[in-house]
Amino acid sequence: MTVPESTPPPEPTRIMLVDDQALLRVGFRMVLEAEDDFSVVAEAADGVEAIALATSARPQVILMDVRMPGLDGIEATRQIMAAHPNTRIIILTTFDLDEYAFGGLRAGASGFLLKNSEPRELISAIRTVVSGEASVSPRVTRRLLDLFGTHLPQPDAENGCAAQALAQLTERETEVFLAIAEGLSNPELAERFFLSESTVKTHVGRILHKLGLRDRVQAVILAYERGLVGQ
Known part of the structure; x- marks a missing residue:
């Protein structure tokens, strides 16, 4: 009797964290690696490092801070999306409807997330962009445009x-x-x-x-x- 081969589990989603605050990266890593389908493959403290690691670590999803010393997250997002258009980037922002959030969306990000969001919101946002959707609604985008465009x-x-x-x-x-x-x-x-x-x-x-x-x-x-x- 032939025993059917079992289907191997899917590879976990490869995630990179980009934030100049090490403690925030530790917190995000703890939340994400508690999920079986997530794997944090790289961390960067600024935009320049993020661009380099986007090539070497090949993350599928990047959580991108905006206000960092040196190259900011908006320009890093723009350069990463130009070189790796299939990568999904979620902008991390401190304030709701921050003009930087819209700058990130225009640079090619798939959404934005408040840094004080609940863990379930972070996890949901990542799974949403992995599925090919944006983690911010068109209606919210219009609000950003009306406020900051x-x-x-x-x-x-x-x-x-x-x-x-x-x-x-x-x-x-x-x-x-x-x-x-x-x-x-x-x-x-x-x-x-x-x-x-x-x-x-x-x-x-x-x-x-x-x-x-x-x-x-x-x-x-x-x-x-x-x-x-x-x-």
Whole structure:
């Protein structure tokens, strides 16, 4: 009788901690390594070290502090995402709706998290970004934009290709895109356009694909930066 081979357990998510405060890194490590599916593979105390370790340690998720000596977390995020676009970065911030949180999202982060968040919130945020979603809602992103967008430097031409792709959206996709930019959820989109949620998901997926965007948060930012929603 042949005994079926057992399926090996999945590899744990590889996580890097970036913070200039060693005690905070210790605390995060203790919380994360208590989870069977997480592994802290590297720690960095500044942005320069984080960029180097992003290549050598190959983390899937990075918890990134913002205000660090030398190279800050926003620029480190920008450089890491340019070199490793499949990496997911969560910005660590001290204050709710900090302008630095939006700077991190625009640099390519998948979300932001308060440093005093509960352990369950930290764990949930990491699992969310690993699944391919953003850990901050489009509605919260709009709040960040409304509060801080006009005070931040304008982006360069890095989103030029996405802007050109806007012309390729169908009329319905354009309507849905602008509604996403308002921060509407899938159920809210379905109600506004009298569509099923499955149809809405199809539209959203096509929009993100055409625009070369990773998630809905990036869609909100793109619409704001191109003047398609109120500033």
